[in-house]
Amino acid sequence: MTKVYIIRHAEAEGNLYRRIHGWYNSLITDNGYRQIAALRGRFAKEPIDAVYSSDLFRTMTTAKAIYPSHGLELHTTPALREIGVGVWEDTPWGALERHDATRLIYFNHSSPQFQVEGGETFAQVQARMKRAVLDIAARHPGQTVALFSHGTAIRCLQGAVRGLGPGEMDGLGHSDNTGVTCLEVEGDQVHIVYENDNSHLPEEISTLARQKWWKSREGNMADANLWFRPLDLAREEKRYLDARHEAWLDIHGPHIPFDGQGFLADARYCWEQDKKKALSVAMQRGEVAGLIQLDLERYADQAVGYIPFVYMTPQHRKKGLGVQLLGQAVSIYRPLGRVKLRLRCAPDNQIAQRFYKKYGFVKIGEVQGARVPLDLLEKYIGYETKD
Numbered sequence: 001m002t003k004v005y006i007i008r009h010a011e012a013e014g015n016l017y018r019r020i021h022g023w024y025n026s027l028i029t030d031n032g033y034r035q036i037a038a039l040r041g042r043f044a045k046e047p048i049d050a051v052y053s054s055d056l057f058r059t060m061t062t063a064k065a066i067y068p069s070h071g072l073e074l075h076t077t078p079a080l081r082e083i084g085v086g087v088w089e090d091t092p093w094g095a096l097e098r099h100d101a102t103r104l105i106y107f108n109h110s111s112p113q114f115q116v117e118g119g120e121t122f123a124q125v126q127a128r129m130k131r132a133v134l135d136i137a138a139r140h141p142g143q144t145v146a147l148f149s150h151g152t153a154i155r156c157l158q159g160a161v162r163g164l165g166p167g168e169m170d171g172l173g174h175s176d177n178t179g180v181t182c183l184e185v186e187g188d189q190v191h192i193v194y195e196n197d198n199s200h201l202p203e204e205i206s207t208l209a210r211q212k213w214w215k216s217r218e219g220n221m222a223d224a225n226l227w228f229r230p231l232d233l234a235r236e237e238k239r240y241l242d243a244r245h246e247a248w249l250d251i252h253g254p255h256i257p258f259d260g261q262g263f264l265a266d267a268r269y270c271w272e273q274d275k276k277k278a279l280s281v282a283m284q285r286g287e288v289a290g291l292i293q294l295d296l297e298r299y300a301d302q303a304v305g306y307i308p309f310v311y312m313t314p315q316h317r318k319k320g321l322g323v324q325l326l327g328q329a330v331s332i333y334r335p336l337g338r339v340k341l342r343l344r345c346a347p348d349n350q351i352a353q354r355f356y357k358k359y360g361f362v363k364i365g366e367v368q369g370a371r372v373p374l375d376l377l378e379k380y381i382g383y384e385t386k387d
Contacts, residue, residue, distance in 0.1 A: 017327025086118025
């Protein structure tokens, strides 16, 4: 008999930015590294003979909770990957709710009808995951192995072990990030000892403790998910200027003159670079929730993605939505080879300063020659690990 721990990766960008990541190679969040530390403590005295993970960054990084301290090497295999979602990869959940609602319902219910271009079906994932577990267990008879995989892939495995096919898995639970499922494997027989255990996580670092979508049968927390559309500056100049003006007054008050034409000229410069990506409107269902402006040329020679303006409407602030605008910036800049995000923030704008610090930005300097004091903040978005 082989004892198998199958562990979901720590919190990653898709969980934070509310984007669907199957085979997209996303990073672990700062909170995810805290979860990895907790997982390391859980397995510190547990005998482990071998460690495997999918070949994606978020699982390989989470596997560091076990294999270095146990003196083992990490074996990677695409057989343990998340469900591949093809053309959906790195799409905001809010965009799927808006533009592809029927297939999203199929996805939420693990329907046999679910299929997107270039992606996998649930039946394919069930077969792939069960075969991977049986093959790995056969290589380690009488031993204990740890496998690192992904939420939907693990759920498909749990369904397959129970004999539940696609469309029959609605009653299965959802694993927290770093949640642990324990299996016993003998030949072709797999027995679930326990599943989705997150007892090593304090509530303050549990991902599921902060999210509500998984508590709904419909997987429906649409009001927490944004989608993005290009801002057409030729038609929406007033929308942009109103946002800039409101943000200026909120931060600096009425006594420092607002240079609307200067801001507009800067927006037009960015917009002319790429009319689909440089200016985006964040939408919550049918309502404008915010704006984000990118300068795709500035600091490009430094592999830095510059963000001149991040804005949430007053009624959408303090609801945990702003981080999705950062996710939009990451989604655009990373394929361009940028490894850092950079932006400016007034030092006395304490709300914004706390927000950016929470999501990994650090001060790297102060802006010289600006009309008001501004800190220069930066966040790393390349592929590195934290020990």
